[in-house]
Amino acid sequence: MAKTYERIADALRQEIRTGRMKPGQRLPAETALAKEHHTSVPTMRDALAELLAEGLIDKRHGVGNFVRERRQRVERSNARHQWEKDRARLRETERLQTGTTEHDTGLTAPGLEFRAHYREVRADEDLAAVFSVPVGTRLLRRSYRTFLRDGDAPFHLATSYLVHAVVASNPDLLDETKEPWPGGTQNQLLTLGIEVDRVVERVTARPPTWEEAEELGLQKGVSVIRLRKISIDTRGRTVEVSDLLIPGDRTELVFTTPLARW
Amino acid sequence: MAKTYERIADALRQEIRTGRMKPGQRLPAETALAKEHHTSVPTMRDALAELLAEGLIDKRHGVGNFVRERRQRVERSNARHQWEKDRARLRETERLQTGTTEHDTGLTAPGLEFRAHYREVRADEDLAAVFSVPVGTRLLRRSYRTFLRDGDAPFHLATSYLVHAVVASNPDLLDETKEPWPGGTQNQLLTLGIEVDRVVERVTARPPTWEEAEELGLQKGVSVIRLRKISIDTRGRTVEVSDLLIPGDRTELVFTTPLARW
DNA sequence: GAGTGGTCTAGACCACTGT
DNA sequence: CAGTGGTCTAGACCACTCC
Numbered sequence: 001m002a003k004t005y006e007r008i009a010d011a012l013r014q015e016i017r018t019g020r021m022k023p024g025q026r027l028p029a030e031t032a033l034a035k036e037h038h039t040s041v042p043t044m045r046d047a048l049a050e051l052l053a054e055g056l057i058d059k060r061h062g063v064g065n066f067v068r069e070r071r072q073r074v075e076r077s078n079a080r081h082q083w084e085k086d087r088a089r090l091r092e093t094e095r096l097q098t099g100t101t102e103h104d105t106g107l108t109a110p111g112l113e114f115r116a117h118y119r120e121v122r123a124d125e126d127l128a129a130v131f132s133v134p135v136g137t138r139l140l141r142r143s144y145r146t147f148l149r150d151g152d153a154p155f156h157l158a159t160s161y162l163v164h165a166v167v168a169s170n171p172d173l174l175d176e177t178k179e180p181w182p183g184g185t186q187n188q189l190l191t192l193g194i195e196v197d198r199v200v201e202r203v204t205a206r207p208p209t210w211e212e213a214e215e216l217g218l219q220k221g222v223s224v225i226r227l228r229k230i231s232i233d234t235r236g237r238t239v240e241v242s243d244l245l246i247p248g249d250r251t252e253l254v255f256t257t258p259l260a261r262w
Numbered sequence: 263m264a265k266t267y268e269r270i271a272d273a274l275r276q277e278i279r280t281g282r283m284k285p286g287q288r289l290p291a292e293t294a295l296a297k298e299h300h301t302s303v304p305t306m307r308d309a310l311a312e313l314l315a316e317g318l319i320d321k322r323h324g325v326g327n328f329v330r331e332r333r334q335r336v337e338r339s340n341a342r343h344q345w346e347k348d349r350a351r352l353r354e355t356e357r358l359q360t361g362t363t364e365h366d367t368g369l370t371a372p373g374l375e376f377r378a379h380y381r382e383v384r385a386d387e388d389l390a391a392v393f394s395v396p397v398g399t400r401l402l403r404r405s406y407r408t409f410l411r412d413g414d415a416p417f418h419l420a421t422s423y424l425v426h427a428v429v430a431s432n433p434d435l436l437d438e439t440k441e442p443w444p445g446g447t448q449n450q451l452l453t454l455g456i457e458v459d460r461v462v463e464r465v466t467a468r469p470p471t472w473e474e475a476e477e478l479g480l481q482k483g484v485s486v487i488r489l490r491k492i493s494i495d496t497r498g499r500t501v502e503v504s505d506l507l508i509p510g511d512r513t514e515l516v517f518t519t520p521l522a523r524w
Numbered sequence: 525g526a527g528t529g530g531t532c533t534a535g536a537c538c539a540c541t542g543t
Numbered sequence: 544c545a546g547t548g549g550t551c552t553a554g555a556c557c558a559c560t561c562c
Contacts, residue, residue: 003549003550004550004551005550005551029527029528029529030528030529031528031529039551039552040551040553040554041553041554042304042551042552042553043550043552045529045530046550046551053469054468054469054471055468060528060529060559061529061530061558061559062527062528062529062530062558062559062560062561063527063528063529063559063561064528064529065528065529078517078519081519081521082519082522085522085524089524195523195524196521197520197521198518198519198520198521199518199519199521200516200517200518201516201517201518201519202514202515202516202517203487203514203516204487204510204511204515205467205485205486205511206316206317206484206510206511207315207316207469207483207484209316210268221469222468222469223467223468223469223485223486223510224467225465225466225467225487234523248466248467248468248485249466249467249468251466252464252466253464253465253466254462254463254464254465255340255462255464255517255519256461256462256463257340257344257461257462257463257517258459259343259347259459259460259461260344260347261457261496262351262457265530265531266531266532267532291548292547292548293547301532301533302532302533302534302535303533303534304532304533304534305531305532305533307549308531308532321548322540322541322547323539323540323541323547323549324540324541324546324547324549325540325542325547326541326546326547327547327548
C-alpha cells in the first residue's frame with residue numbers, strides 16, 4: 001500500500017491516537033501539512049477526508065481542522081417502549097413530572113429539546129404497504145427535530161405517521177401546538193382506545209444525503225442509522241410508523257431480547 | 263447550490279432513478295462523461311463518488327462504472343435468539359435438520375456458507391469490562407466469515423468471545439474443526455450447563471476501515487453496521503460476546519419488542 | 525484584510541482488465 | 544495492447560471566519 005494519502009492518513013492517525021495531538025487542538029493549515037509531508041494539497045485533503053469519515057477530526061470552513069473532542073454518546077434502548085406504555089396510563093400530573101422531552105424518540109439524555117411540525121399527506125406505496133391501507137390514504141405526518149442543547153447541532157430527525165381517519169376522533173392529536181404531548185405517542189393512542197401490543201424496529205445504515213448532512217450538522221463521510229419503528233396494536237393493526245435518522249457516531253441503539261426459561 | 267459536482271450527481275441520479283439507465287448498464291468513461299458535462303475529470307469523479315456512497319453505482323477498476331443491480335436484502339431478526347434457544351435442546355438429529363449454516367449470526371438466507379477460525383486471546387480493557395473479569399483473562403476467540411454463495415463477496419464478519427476457563431470443561435468447544443456446531447452457540451453453552459436468559463444487542467454505524475472494505479468487498483463510502491451481541495445467563499453472567507460487522511446497505515436488522523398487556 | 529478550507533482545472537502517470 | 548479507473552500534481556479562484 002504505497003498510496004500517499006493512506007500513508008499520510010496513517011501518520012496523522014498515530015499522532016491523534018497516541019495523544020501527541022490533543023482533542024480540540026488545531027492541525028496545521030492544509031498547505032502547511034502538504035509541504036510537511038512532501039505532497040500536494042489535494043492529496044493531503046484526501047488523507048484528511050479519511051480522518052473526517054472516521055470521526056477523528058472536525059473540519060471548520062475558514063477556520064481550520066481540529067482533533068475531535070470525545071463525543072457524548074447517547075443510548076436508545078428498546079426498554080423504553082414498555083416504560084412509555086406504563087407511563088401512558090398515569091395521571092397527567094404524574095406524566096408531566098417524568099419529563100416530556102424524551103417523547104417517542106427514545107433517547108435519554110439531559111437537556112433534550114425538540115420541535116414538532118404536523119402535516120397531512122397521502123400514503124405512498126411504501127407507507128400504504130406498512131399500514132395495509134390503499135395508496136393515497138390520508139395520513140398525519142409529524143416531523144420532529146431533536147436538539148441536544150448543550151451540544152451544538154440538531155441531534156436527530158424523526159418523522160412519524162398515523163392514519164388520519166384513526167386519529168381524527170380526537171382533534172387535539174391534529175394540533176401541533178399541543179406538542180410536546182405528555183406521555184408520548186402511546187398516551188395519544190390511548191385516547192383513541194388503542195393499546196400497543198408490540199414494537200417492531202428495522203435498522204439499516206447508509207451515508208447521509210446532502211440535505212441530511214446539512215440538517216444534522218454532519219461531517220462528510222460519516223454514517224447515519226435509519227430506524228423505522230412500527231407500533232402494532234392488540235388487534236394486529238399497524239397504528240404508527242416512525243422513521244428516525246440518527247448520526248451513527250453519536251448514538252448507540254440497545255436492544256434487549258428476553259428468552260423464555262427452560 | 264451551484265456546486266458543479268452536486269449538479270452533475272443530481273443529473274446522473276435522475277437518469278438512474280427514472281430508469282433511463284438500467285441496472286447493470288455501463289456508464290460512459292469518466293473522460294467522456296467529463297466532456298459531456300463540460301467539466302474536468304476530477305470533478306466528474308467527485309460526482310461519481312457521491313453515487314458510489316449512495317450505492318447507486320459500482321466502480322470496477324480497469325473496466326468501468328456500472329448502474330448497480332438491485333441487491334438482495336437480508337434480514338436479521340432478534341426472534342432468532344428464542345428460536346435458537348428452543349432448538350438447543352432438541353436431539354442432535356433434529357438440530358441437524360433445521361440447518362446449520364445460520365449459526366449464531368442470525369442471518370436467514372438460502373445458500374449461506376461460513377468459515378471458522380479459533381484462537382486464544384487475552385481480555386483487553388473493553389472485553390474485560392463486558393465479561394466482568396480481570397484484564398488479561400484467557401478468552402476463546404472465534405472468527406467467522408460468512409459468504410453468500412450466489413452473490414459474490416463475503417457477507418459479514420463475526421468475532422465471538424467466550425471465557426476460556428468456562429468453556430474448557432468441554433474440549434469439543436475448543437476445536438474449530440467441530441464447526442459448524444449443530445444448534446449454534448446456545449447448544450454449546452447448554453453442554454456446559456449454561457442457560458441464556460437474555461440477549462443484549464448494541465448497534466452503531468460507521469464507515470468501514472480500509473481492511474474491512476477490502477474483506478467485505480465494499481465500495482468506498484458505504485456504511486457498515488457494528489453490532490455487539492451480549493448473551494447473559496440465568497445467573498446474570500455475561501457468557502458470550504459477539505461482534506458483527508455488517509454491510510449497511512445489504513442488511514436490515516429487525517427487533518421486535520413485545521409489551522405487557524394492560 | 526489575512527488566513528483558512530472548498531471547489532475546480534488540465535493535465536500526468538500508474539494499475540487493472542479484457543482482448 | 545488499448546481502454547479503463549486510481550492516484551497525484553501545481554496551481555487558480557471562491558467562500559467562510561475572525562480580527
